[in-house]
Amino acid sequence: MFVITLRFADKTKAPQLMDGHNAWIKRGFDDGVFLVAGSLQPNAGGAILAHNASPEAIEARVQDDPFVAEGVVSAEVIAIAPSRTDGRLAFLKG
Structure with a gap:
């Protein structure tokens, strides 16, 4: 399992790239790789x-x-090896 953080470095270019970024997020969900996405x-x-x-x-x-x-x-990509989970997230354990 991975936690990916995307911290703003230069917001000025964000508006013109937002459609591509949203399409990238959608692909992650469609591919079954992304479980949750949200704002910091x-x-x-x-x-x-x-x-x-x-x-x-x-x-x-x-x-x-x-x-x-x-x-x-x-x-930043942080790898996590889950050892305990709530029952609803048991599928995340190796």
Whole structure:
């Protein structure tokens, strides 16, 4: 499982890249990799909970985000090995 943070670095380019960024997020959900996506508060960027992919595949996916490619955000990928979960999230355990 991965936590991906996307912290704003240069918001000035965000409006013209928003459609591409939203399409990138949609692809992540459509591919079954993204579980949750939302905003970092207050207005600091975004975060994504992802699974079902290798670290290399996650890193490649992150680099495909137009916001990352164009320097709108800086990305960090944190790998987590879940050992305990709520029953509803048991599928996340290795």
